[in-house]
Each structure stands twice: as C-alpha cells, then as structure tokens.
C-alpha cells in the first residue's frame with residue numbers, strides 16, 4: 001500500500017509536469033470558476049444575514065386601540081396577549097410617544113407634523129412574535145378583541161421579503177451547481193488528454209493485470225491536486241477581496257441595510273473548508289469520468 | 298489446462314471465431330497459424346478476456362474465463378504473460394523500469410525486483426542492459442525486453458501474438474529460441490505466427506484457423522501454403538484492429 005501510494009504520487013507529479021500547459025489551463029479555469037462560486041457564496045451568506053435582520057424589524061404586530069380605552073383596560077388586554085403562544089414581548093405605546101417616533105423618522109420634515117393641532121395617532125400595543133412564520137395566528141386572535149380598532153402587521157412585506165431571498169438563494173444554488181458541473185468537465189478534459197497520451201501504457205497495465213484502481217490512482221491524484229491548488233488560490237483571493245470590501249465599505253453597507261457584513265473569520269474559514277472539499281471532489285470526479293471509457297476492460 | 302468449448306465471437310456481422318473447441322495441455326507449445334483475418338488474435342484475446350465470447354465456455358484453472366466477474370479479470374491476467382508484435386515498451390522508461398513496471402502492478406516489494414529482473418534479463422540474453430532506454434536497443438533486443446517483462450512474474454502461460462512479425466529471419470529465430478527455452482522450463486506457450494521457417498524448423502503442435510474455424514490441428518505439424526494469405530503485410534497486432 002505504501003509503495004503503491006508513493007508510486008501514484010510520483011506518477012501524478014510527473015504527469016502534471018509532462019502536461020504542464022494543460023494542467024495550468026485547467027488550474028486557471030477552476031480557480032476562476034471557484035472565485036465566482038466564492039462571490040456567490042459570500043453573497044448568499046450576506047443576503048441571508050440581511051434578510052434575517054430585516055425580518056426582525058417586521059416581526060411586530062401593532063394593535064391600534066379605540067380612543068376610549070383606558071390604560072387599565074389596555075393593561076388587561078396586554079395580560080391576555082402575553083398568555084398567547086408565539087408571543088415574545090408586549091409593550092404599550094402611548095400616542096405621544098408614537099408621535100415622537102414619527103418625528104424622529106421624518107427628520108428634517110418633522111416640522112410638518114408640528115402643524116397638526118391634535119395628535120391623530122391612537123394609543124397602541126406592540127406585540128413582538130417569536131416566529132414570523134406563525135404571526136398570522138396572533139394577528140387573528142387579537143384583531144377582534146374589544147377595544148382594538150385596527151391591527152397592522154407587515155404580512156405582505158414579510159412575504160415579499162421571504163420570496164425575494166428565496167429566489168436569490170435558489171438562483172445562486174442553480175448557478176453554483178452549473179459551475180461545479182463546468183469545472184468537472186474542465187478537469188476531466190484535461191485529464192483525458194493525459195489519459196490519451198498514456199493510452200498505450202494504460203493498455204499495457206491493464207493487459208498485464210493491473211486493477212482499475214491501480215491505473216486510476218495517479219490520475220485521481222492529478223485531478224485532486226489540481227482541485228486543491230485551485231481551492232487554495234481562489235480561497236486566498238476571495239479572502240483578500242472580502243477583507244478589502246469589509247475594511248473599505250463595511251461601514252457604508254452597515255448603514256445602508258442596517259446590518260453589518262458577516263464577520264470575516266467565520267466566512268473565510270467556512271469558505272476554505274467548502275473549497276477544499278469541492279476542489280477534491282471536482283478533481284476526483286473529473287478524473288474518474290475521464291477514464292471511464294479507457295477502463296472497461 | 299485450457300479448454301475451449303464451442304466458443305463463438307462475432308464482431309457485428311463479422312466472424313471472429315466460430316464454434317471453436319480445442320484443448321491445450323500444460324507445458325505444450327502451440328503454433329497458431331492461418332491467413333490474415335482468420336481469427337487468431339481473437340482466439341488469444343478471448344483467453345485474456347480482453348474481449349468476451351458470445352457463446353461457449355473457456356475453462357482454465359478450474360473456472361470459466363467467459364464467466365469471470367470484472368473484479369477477477371486482473372488476477373486472471375496475472376497468471377499469463379503476453380507479447381504482441383507492437384506491444385511495445387514504454388519509451389521513457391529504462392529496460393529495468395519497463396520490467397519493474399510489470400512487478401509494481403502486482404505489488405511486488407521493490408527489494409525483490411532487482412534479483413528477478415537480473416534473472417529474466419539473463420534468460421533473454423540481455424545481461425547488463427538494465428539502464429538503457431528502448432531507443433538505444435535494436436528491435437530484436439526490444440522484443441527480448443518485452444519477453445522478459447512478460448515472464449518476470451512467472452506466468453504459467455505465455456501468449457505471443459506474432460512476436461517475430463517485425464523482425465528479420467535471424468532475429469526472429471533468436472526470439473523463437475528464447476520462447477522455446479521458456480517452454481522447456483515448463484511454461485505453456487501459445488504463439489501466433491505467419492513465419493513458415495519457424496513453424497517448419499520446430500517440431501511443435503500446429504493449429505490452423507481459417508475464417509474463424511479450426512481447419513487443422515496436428516501434434517507435430519508443418520506450415521502449409523493455405524495458412525498464408527497474399528496480404529502478408531497486413532498482419533496486425535492488438536493495436537491495429
């Protein structure tokens with residue numbers, strides 16, 4: 001086993017050397033493909049992250065109370081609501097506080113609100129739900145309570161958000177799968193050239209009793225080496241790129257979407273793990289596929 | 298012992314061999330003769346399971362070669378040595394490496410190689426040529442290295458498909474003598490040949506094939522005119538099919 005492995009390694013290296021131009025060509029293509037994959041990976045992870053935090057802004061249900069509901073009555077309502085499933089927190093929002101919030105939100109245009117003679121906003125109760133997906137049940141249970149005039153919750157917005165993030169994820173996964181297939185084809189074509197160049201040698205091996213795995217080993221290693229080197233190069237480049245973006249635009253992005261980018265260390269570590277696994281399997285699949293026809297006895 | 302029973306191999310509508318039955322005992326030396334396209338290579342490839350039969354059985358060592366699982370084919374082939382006319386050496390490997398290559402395949406430890414390679418090189422008369430590359434050898438010497446490679450793992454059968462096809466008569470005769478020596482040591486030899494001189498000079502069994510059928514099988518035979526075809530140049534080994 002030991003000598004066999006050493007033999008396979010020796011052969012794999014000499015094959016790469018003999019076939020240097022093609023090895024570089026496929027190394028280059030796979031690195032390029034992996035960089036694109038990495039960009040999509042980072043995109044998905046961040047879109048997910050942003051979507052989660054945006055969802056949090058929308059996971060509240062606001063109950064507008066009738067004008068004649070007293071604070072004590074409101075407290076009773078709140079106690080009832082606290083007892084419900086899927087409710088995390090319940091807070092009372094006085095109409096004056098509500099107005100203050102509006103003013104803050106409107107910023108420079110807040111003086112428009114000052115012109116109002118009376119506060120048109122009702123008192124309200126804000127319910128934070130545990131699971132956004134199940135917010136509907138809380139909505140249904142509260143909308144007909146006495147003293148509740150109207151209920152607002154951003155069902156549509158939330159659903160749209162979920163649809164969009166789902167679409168982004170599905171799209172990215174389709175592209176990733178497509179790219180993986182392309183890289184397998186690229187590797188298998190590179191290795192096929194070596195296989196053809198060594199066709200006679202392979203036939204001799206087969207005829208004097210080499211097993212398929214014995215013949216395959218050096219080619220498998222060749223593919224895996226190409227895959228791993230591509231993974232390291234593209235992983236390094238992506239890390240550098242992401243680092244650059246986080247350092248230079250991280251703050252801007254955080255302000256824009258009110259969420260920071262996913263921390264580098266976490267992302268990079270996972271990216272490398274994924275890339276190396278991917279590179280190894282792309283290389284292995286590529287070489288096994290390229291030899292299929294040469295090895296059917 | 299090798300026993301073909303009603304073996305048929307077709308290539309599409311072309312006949313390879315048709316309903317062939319024959320028995321070859323251990324230690325025999327058999328010449329396989331016949332015109333080009335008669336089915337001689339088909340006959341030996343079936344034994345190696347390079348191709349498989351459409352009908353019939355080939356019994357060898359107590360099993361049916363036509364019924365072997367793919368995983369058992371490598372082991373089956375290791376019990377045989379093969380030499381083909383254009384079954385050449387690997388040009389980038391030395392004589393030593395070319396022979397060692399056959400031993401690496403069956404995972405012989407490296408420390409055992411040197412001794413055995415020296416022994417087979419002596420047998421084929423190439424002592425001391427270990428470090429040479431094939432292009433530094435004559436065609437006849439290259440064929441001798443191929444023989445050394447074929448026998449280094451001590452096969453019980455040696456299959457030679459036109460081993461002298463590319464050689465001048467003198468060199469061809471030297472190869473023949475080496476094969477005879479190997480046979481005298483107990484190895485069964487099946488040799489496909491178009492060489493009238495060689496067949497007639499030896500006193501061996503001759504099996505003649507024509508159009509896929511065995512038309513003659515003589516214990517101590519000779520070459521006959523009908524064993525040859527006029528397109529003698531078209532003789533092809535395993536890679537020219």
Ligand SMILES: Nc1ncnc2c1ncn2[C@@H]1O[C@H](COP(=O)(O)OP(=O)(O)OP(=O)(O)O)[C@@H](O)[C@H]1O
Nearest residue numbers: 308312313333334335336337338339531532533538
């Ligand atoms: N792979 C193949 N595909 C189709 N036909 C084939 C194939 N191999 C052999 N044949 C045909 O089968 C017949 C027997 O071929 P085979 O190679 O066994 O002949 P042979 O006796 O070895 O001839 P030669 O002396 O020229 O080597 C021929 O008609 C040949 O054309």
Ligand SMILES: [Mg+2]
Nearest residue numbers: 337338533534
């Ligand atoms: Mg032939």
